[in-house]
Amino acid sequence: MTTSTLSSLASEIEAAIGVNPATCYQCGKCSAGCPMASESDLRPHQVMRRVTYGSREQALRDESIWLCLTCETCSTRCPNSCDPAGVIDVLREIAIESGMANPPRSINAFHKSFLEQIRLNGRLHEVGLVVGYKLRSGALMNDVTNTPGLLSRGKLGVLPDRIKGVGEVRRIFEKCGVTP
Amino acid sequence: MSTVVDATATQDAAARQPAEVLAYYPGCSLHGTEPEYDESLRAVVEALGVAIAEIPDWNCCGASSGHTTDQLLGVALPARNLALAEAAGFDRVLTPCAACYNRLAAARLAVAEDAALAEQMPDILGRPFENSVEVLGVLSLLREAAADIADLAAAPRPTPNPMVGAKLAAYYGCLLVRPPEVSAGDDPEQPMYMDEIIQACGAEAVDWNMKVECCGGAFSVSRTSSVLRLGRAIVEDARRSGAEAIVVACPLCHTNLDLRQRAMESRGEPRIPVLFITQIVGLALGLEPEALGLKRHFIDTEPLLSDLRVRAAQRVADEKRAAEEKAAKAAARAAKAAEAKAAQAADKTGADAPADAGGDA
Numbered sequence: 001m002t003t004s005t006l007s008s009l010a011s012e013i014e015a016a017i018g019v020n021p022a023t024c025y026q027c028g029k030c031s032a033g034c035p036m037a038s039e040s041d042l043r044p045h046q047v048m049r050r051v052t053y054g055s056r057e058q059a060l061r062d063e064s065i066w067l068c069l070t071c072e073t074c075s076t077r078c079p080n081s082c083d084p085a086g087v088i089d090v091l092r093e094i095a096i097e098s099g100m101a102n103p104p105r106s107i108n109a110f111h112k113s114f115l116e117q118i119r120l121n122g123r124l125h126e127v128g129l130v131v132g133y134k135l136r137s138g139a140l141m142n143d144v145t146n147t148p149g150l151l152s153r154g155k156l157g158v159l160p161d162r163i164k165g166v167g168e169v170r171r172i173f174e175k176c177g178v179t180p
Numbered sequence: 181m182s183t184v185v186d187a188t189a190t191q192d193a194a195a196r197q198p199a200e201v202l203a204y205y206p207g208c209s210l211h212g213t214e215p216e217y218d219e220s221l222r223a224v225v226e227a228l229g230v231a232i233a234e235i236p237d238w239n240c241c242g243a244s245s246g247h248t249t250d251q252l253l254g255v256a257l258p259a260r261n262l263a264l265a266e267a268a269g270f271d272r273v274l275t276p277c278a279a280c281y282n283r284l285a286a287a288r289l290a291v292a293e294d295a296a297l298a299e300q301m302p303d304i305l306g307r308p309f310e311n312s313v314e315v316l317g318v319l320s321l322l323r324e325a326a327a328d329i330a331d332l333a334a335a336p337r338p339t340p341n342p343m344v345g346a347k348l349a350a351y352y353g354c355l356l357v358r359p360p361e362v363s364a365g366d367d368p369e370q371p372m373y374m375d376e377i378i379q380a381c382g383a384e385a386v387d388w389n390m391k392v393e394c395c396g397g398a399f400s401v402s403r404t405s406s407v408l409r410l411g412r413a414i415v416e417d418a419r420r421s422g423a424e425a426i427v428v429a430c431p432l433c434h435t436n437l438d439l440r441q442r443a444m445e446s447r448g449e450p451r452i453p454v455l456f457i458t459q460i461v462g463l464a465l466g467l468e469p470e471a472l473g474l475k476r477h478f479i480d481t482e483p484l485l486s487d488l489r490v491r492a493a494q495r496v497a498d499e500k501r502a503a504e505e506k507a508a509k510a511a512a513r514a515a516k517a518a519e520a521k522a523a524q525a526a527d528k529t530g531a532d533a534p535a536d537a538g539g540d541a
Contacts, residue, residue, distance in 0.1 A: 016251070035394040035410055067403075070244050071394035072358035076368050085359075093250055110402035114245035118257070122239040124208035133401060143401065146439060153476045155213045163237050168260060168306050175304040176253040 009056045009094070016090045017083065024048040024082045030074030040064040044074045044084040051087065060095040066103035109136030115180035119173050122163035127156060202316065203270035204232040205261055207280035208240050209431035216473025217431055220458035221276050221318065223471045227332070227462070228325050232274055235264050241283035244398040255297065256304045258287040263301075263309040276318040276458070278355040278430035279397075285315040285362045318429055319356060320364045322377045322461060330380040333464040340496045342488040343464040344382040349423035350374040350457075351414065353433045354394050368392065374457060378427060381464035388421035390414045395436040404443075407436050412444040415452055424484055425453045427460055439478045453481045 010021045024045065031043035042050065042064040050059045065088050074084040095101040103111075113132030117124050134140050150156045163169070173179070210218035225232055238261050247254025262284060265273045275281040291298045291311045301309045322329065333341050352374060357365040365371045369392060375385035393414060396407030415437065418426050428434050438454040454477065462472040463485075474481045 035396070036406065039406060069354075069394055069397050069399060070248060071354040071397065073354070073392075073394065076358045076360060089247060089251065092248055096249065104403070106402040107399070110398070111245040111249055114243070115249060115253075118240045118242065118246075122237075124212065124240050124243075126208075126212045130401070137402070142404070149439075149478060150213065153478075154215060155476065157212060161211060163239055165237050165239065165260075169239050169257070171306050172256045172260065172304055173253065176250050176256060178250045178253050180249075 007052060007054070007056060009059055009091075010052050012094060013051060013087055013090050016093075017086050019081075019083045019086060021048050021052045021082065021087055023080055024052070024078075024084075025080060027079060029077050029079060030084045033073040033077055035071060035073070036067045036069055040067045044088070047088060047091070048082060048084055051091065057100060060091065060098060060100040061102045063102055063104060065091045065095065066101075066107050106137045106139060109133050109139075112136060112180050115173075115178065117160075119170055119180055120162075120166075121160045122166040122169045123161050125157065125160035127158060128160055200271065201231040201233050202321075203265040203268065203273040203313065204234045205238055205265070205273050205275045205280060205284065206234065207275070207277040207431075209277055209279075209435075214431035214434055216476045217276060217434070217456050217458065219471065219473040220456055220462050223467050224458045224462050224465065225274075225321075227465050227467060228328055230321065230325070233268075233270075235261055235268065235270075235273065238264060241280045243279050243283065246283070247286075252304075254283065255287045255290050256301070258283040259291065259301055259309060259311075260305050260307075262288060262311065262313050262315075263305055263307050265313045266310060267307070270313055272314045272316045274316050274318070274321060276429070277432075278317070278353065279432055281315060281317045282355040282362060285317075285364075286359075288313075288315055289362055317356065317364050318458065319373050319377065322457065323373055326377060326380045329377065329461055329464065330382075332466075333380065333382045337466055339466065339489075340492040341382050341464050341466070342485065342492045343460060344492060344495065346383040346488055347386050347422050347424045348378050348383050348460065349388050349418040349421060349426045350378055350385050350391060351418070351426050351428050351433060351437070352391050353428070353430055354392070354397065356429055357392050374427065374429065377457060378460060381460055383460065383464070386418075386421045386423045388417055388423065390417040395433045397432050397436070400432065400436050400440065404440070407440055408444050411436050411440055415441060415444060415446075419449060419452055423452065424487075425455050425481075427455055427457050429457045441479055451479045453477065453479045453484050455481065 014020045026045055026049060028045045031037050031045045034044050037043045042062055047064060068085065068088045070085055072085045075086060078084065092101065110133055113129050113136055114124065116132055117128050134142065206218050239257060241261065242254055242257035246257050262273070273284065275284055288311060291301060298311065333343065352371050357363050357368040357371050360368045366373050371392065378385040390413060394410060395414060396410040399406050426437060428437065434454055434456065441451055459472045459474060469485060
């Protein structure tokens with residue numbers, strides 16, 4: 001196989017992480033161990049197939065890449081070092097950059113609220129995370145019953161813990177081009 | 181002869197003076213929803229004579245949201261903490277949270293392997309960065325101290341070690357074993373490095389199937405249904421293997437198996453407590469449950485602890501009784517032997533006319 005038969009997406013992935021997705025020979029070991037396989041339309045070996053030969057847009061718009069827990073079981077077990085978890089990480093990044101990201105609303109809301117907390121305070125403030133998450137996801141009643149238990153056990157800080165170097169953290173976000 | 185004396189003197193000096201202060205990176209979870217991991221870690225390192233100092237003004241490592249969104253952000257956020265530790269003169273940073281450990285160690289590896297990235301870092305961070313600080317997970321630290329833990333756990337004391345004979349399931353999940361080039365673990369499919377620490381505490385590490393399966397990690401809030409499905413399989417397998425508790429070294433695994441266990445269908449089976457490895461070590465070293473944050477769990481640990489205490493007291497009583505019985509038997513044997521000897525001597529005395537004791541030499 002020559003690289004000219006590869007999709008442009010496969011070439012982009014190879015440039016980003018040095019893995020050629022075409023070297024995947026579809027044994028399916030990644031999907032056998034994937035904890036989210038039963039909930040995903042595309043299992044890891046199918047993602048690998050699609051990025052190599054399928055349409056760029058279809059691969060980037062697929063929701064399955066957002067159901068990856070980054071547990072790394074696939075990459076640890078891959079007999080040909082194709083690193084499906086690394087490929088999926090890059091796919092999400094390209095999907096965001098090209099405006100084609102299609103994550104489930106709740107998962108997107110979580111990542112955005114999480115990063116927003118870090119940009120605001122330098123550290124994660126869990127109350128802020130949950131409030132931001134609820135507003136973004138619409139899941140207003142989620143985990144409400146756990147709140148008293150968390151408070152009585154000293155597990156929820158009401159005020160954020162803002163670091164002195166929060167300016168440095170904001171600079172990092174800017175330099176990486178990420179705005180949560 | 182003199183060399184032996186010198187070596188002992190050097191060893192004593194080394195034991196008196198802590199050789200290294202470790203930088204400590206607690207991470208957000210240990211300051212938030214899992215303070216018991218922080219409390220128990222601090223108590224255990226103090227008991228083991230390991231000095232730690234929190235990195236001043238540390239920031240969040242970005243966890244999975246960081247690298248899931250942007251590769252560079254996923255490296256730069258943890259790298260700032262490595263740069264701070266470096267500037268403060270530390271050689272190693274202790275990172276108890278498995279997710280923080282993974283991000284710090286992955287950032288260190290990414291920068292070490294990519295010269296262009298290494299060159300970019302000082303500009304992105306706005307501070308110098310040599311990538312000179314090693315990242316140390318809590319299991320690696322405890323494994324280094326395993327011999328000390330075993331000695332302290334076995335030392336005689338007024339309240340016996342409650343961990344002896346406890347059946348525990350060592351749960352590693354993802355980030356303590358994967359990816360293998362970042363994790364400091366042993367075998368990514370059948371790891372034993374937490375099992376060995378459990379054994380050093382005097383407890384029994386059960387054989388089970390789910391030790392490296394994912395708990396659902398970062399989907400705890402955003403896709404709780406997946407976390408309940410994955411967690412239930414882990415809890416059920418631990419129970420099937422005869423484990424009395426699950427042992428973790430990751431705050432996210434703890435949240436997903438402790439707080440979320442109450443929402444898992446249990447088919448009438450009792451809930452299984454989930455403890456941090458630092459709490460297990462602390463109990464084995466004789467530290468108080470309060471100092472280890474055991475009251476903060478959602479699944480009550482008290483029934484297990486009182487059962488273990490009763491068993492430990494029973495074991496000590498049994499051992500004492502067995503020792504007493506043995507001593508009594510030995511005394512009886514000795515008395516019998518002395519009696520026989522005396523009878524023999526008396527016989528001799530009776531047979532031979534001259535009555536001189538001790539003539540039987």
